[in-house]
Amino acid sequence: MALKEESCSKCFDGRQLVYSHDSETLKCNMRFAVYLPPAAESRKVPVLYYLSGLTCTEQNVITKAGAQRICAKHNIALVCPDTSPRGVNLEGEDDTWQFGTGAGYYLNATQEPWSKHYHMFDYVTKELPALVEKELPVTATKSIFGHSMGGHGALICALKCPGQYASVTAFAPICNPSVTPVASKALKGYLGDDKAAMEAYDATCLVGSYNGPMMDILIDQGTNDGFYKDKDLEPEAFVRAAAANPNISVVLRKHEGYDHGYYFISSFMEDHVDIHAAALNEDGSGAAN
Amino acid sequence: MALKEESCSKCFDGRQLVYSHDSETLKCNMRFAVYLPPAAESRKVPVLYYLSGLTCTEQNVITKAGAQRICAKHNIALVCPDTSPRGVNLEGEDDTWQFGTGAGYYLNATQEPWSKHYHMFDYVTKELPALVEKELPVTATKSIFGHSMGGHGALICALKCPGQYASVTAFAPICNPSVTPVASKALKGYLGDDKAAMEAYDATCLVGSYNGPMMDILIDQGTNDGFYKDKDLEPEAFVRAAAANPNISVVLRKHEGYDHGYYFISSFMEDHVDIHAAALNEDGSGAAN
Numbered sequence: 103m104a105l106k107e108e109s110c111s112k113c114f115d116g117r118q119l120v121y122s123h124d125s126e127t128l129k130c131n132m133r134f135a136v137y138l139p140p141a142a143e144s145r146k147v148p149v150l151y152y153l154s155g156l157t158c159t160e161q162n163v164i165t166k167a168g169a170q171r172i173c174a175k176h177n178i179a180l181v182c183p184d185t186s187p188r189g190v191n192l193e194g195e196d197d198t199w200q201f202g203t204g205a206g207y208y209l210n211a212t213q214e215p216w217s218k219h220y221h222m223f224d225y226v227t228k229e230l231p232a233l234v235e236k237e238l239p240v241t242a243t244k245s246i247f248g249h250s251m252g253g254h255g256a257l258i259c260a261l262k263c264p265g266q267y268a269s270v271t272a273f274a275p276i277c278n279p280s281v282t283p284v285a286s287k288a289l290k291g292y293l294g295d296d297k298a299a300m301e302a303y304d305a306t307c308l309v310g311s312y313n314g315p316m317m318d319i320l321i322d323q324g325t326n327d328g329f330y331k332d333k334d335l336e337p338e339a340f341v342r343a344a345a346a347n348p349n350i351s352v353v354l355r356k357h358e359g360y361d362h363g364y365y366f367i368s369s370f371m372e373d374h375v376d377i378h379a380a381a382l383n384e385d386g387s388g389a390a391n
Numbered sequence: 392m393a394l395k396e397e398s399c400s401k402c403f404d405g406r407q408l409v410y411s412h413d414s415e416t417l418k419c420n421m422r423f424a425v426y427l428p429p430a431a432e433s434r435k436v437p438v439l440y441y442l443s444g445l446t447c448t449e450q451n452v453i454t455k456a457g458a459q460r461i462c463a464k465h466n467i468a469l470v471c472p473d474t475s476p477r478g479v480n481l482e483g484e485d486d487t488w489q490f491g492t493g494a495g496y497y498l499n500a501t502q503e504p505w506s507k508h509y510h511m512f513d514y515v516t517k518e519l520p521a522l523v524e525k526e527l528p529v530t531a532t533k534s535i536f537g538h539s540m541g542g543h544g545a546l547i548c549a550l551k552c553p554g555q556y557a558s559v560t561a562f563a564p565i566c567n568p569s570v571t572p573v574a575s576k577a578l579k580g581y582l583g584d585d586k587a588a589m590e591a592y593d594a595t596c597l598v599g600s601y602n603g604p605m606m607d608i609l610i611d612q613g614t615n616d617g618f619y620k621d622k623d624l625e626p627e628a629f630v631r632a633a634a635a636n637p638n639i640s641v642v643l644r645k646h647e648g649y650d651h652g653y654y655f656i657s658s659f660m661e662d663h664v665d666i667h668a669a670a671l672n673e674d675g676s677g678a679a680n
Binding site for chain 2: 111112114326363366369
């Protein structure tokens with residue numbers, strides 16, 4: 103087996119696992135977490151991917167979000183990758199929490215030295231699903247969501263891979279990273295000072311021209327979120343850009359008083375997982391297996 | 392106000408707070424966490440105390456256990472103290488995770504130098520409830536539960552303070568610390584090599600002579616728990632000792648495959664909080680406020 107089991111704990115009658123593996127795409131050893139619900143003991147189940155935000159590892163969401171209970175209820179698996187390549191020893195990778203380690207932005211970097219390892223887009227959309235589907239009791243039916251940098255990651259994965267995900271939602275996503283302050287610096291570092299290259303990984307720039315299957319997107323945003331107040335997220339820009347596209351419907355919910363952290367995420371986790379479970383279990387390829 | 396707010400995040404329509412204060416009992420600055428449910432914005436609510444296990448701070452349970460959702464559902468507050476005095480600079484306090492910092496065992500130490508600060512029993516049963524009831528929108532109606540060392544803490548608080556708690560439950564509690572390997576060393580350190588002194592803080596020794604109001608105790612225990620397998624917990628000893636007391640009824644549930652950690656706790660948290668909420672909301676002193 104290509105996966106090494108790092109930990110396993112029974113949780114809500116299923117199993118919370120962490121695996122490591124050598125990633126060909128990222129050219130380093132990576133960890134990811136998988137929650138396998140009770141039904142996965144006897145049949146294949148569909149998979150929900152969760153992409154985490156800046157500074158996170160695969161641990162944050164499995165520790166803090168309370169998602170396992172809801173995935174157990176619906177019998178869907180939850181796969182949570184790490185947020186960047188690890189241990190690749192690039193100069194400057196640990197200089198700031200906004201770039202490099204823990205800040206891979208789910209894109210394929212083109213600039214040296216990052217282009218050697220930082221191909222998180224290919225990792226989360228291709229290598230990891232193929233690996234998970236080969237090695238674990240899951241079907242090919244998948245949905246995706248995430249938080250902050252990972253909320254944006256979920257949006258671009260869905261927008262750039264039409265038909266690959268049954269549903270997509272996001273918690274407080276960075277929505278327009280080619281122009282917002284914190285994210286644009288990172289995108290420039292990975293992709294160079296090239297507007298078109300940056301816009302190719304910007305959900306607000308991509309959403310207008312998406313022409314895949316109809317996509318209903320839920321975005322939850324707290325009004326007391328410092329990144330939102332600093333205009334680093336800009337969900338309204340995404341909503342405006344999406345309005346022109348008949349294949350996209352966005353619901354942006356603003357929640358008074360909630361901040362950017364996991365107390366916010368956990369409060370609305372059930373709404374998100376319920377949406378994904380409905381989409382995943384409706385999809386024939388998942389339910390049939 | 393005697394409390395300093397260290398953090399506040401909206402969570403399930405209520406507020407997850409952390410406060411610090413100067414403890415007279417412990418003679419040091421202490422932190423504790425409080426979850427205030429939505430109803431606490433407009434009226435006083437009853438309080439559930441959660442005592443954590445070895446190495447924990449007030450953070451572990453509020454981060455990992457998923458209790459806020461359930462406390463919000465029932466409109467009860469959750470108060471989570473730290474596990475020992477902090478920053479008191481006693482020689483040897485950080486030598487092992489089994490004694491000293493993070494390992495206060497919810498008792499009143501009699502041995503020097505611990506007796507200067509380590510009075511966690513008085514802190515959690517007297518000073519903290521008085522403070523919380525004075526400063527926060529809570530009633531005097533309270534219940535208590537906990538995990539491991541804190542599960543035992545909950546048991547001895549309820550057994551040694553008859554009538555003070557509307558209900559008590561425990562996750563994988565240390566049950567017989569005057570004789571089990573890890574805990575007996577700690578008790579000896581705090582109380583001296585004195586059988587009677589140690590038995591006065593041992594739930595299994597106390598339960599036979601409890602003569603307060605009828606007490607129904609739920610204990611959840613995972614069968615894949617390393618401390619259980621090493622005979623550091625011994626819930627069966629507690630059940631045997633309790634059997635002789637008509638005022639005590641114990642339900643010990645053994646859950647196959649679960650370990651000692653928060654994935655176990657979170658899986659059964661709802662059962663525990665539901666029990667406490669029923670007891671707290673039934674009690675006239677709470678519901679009337």
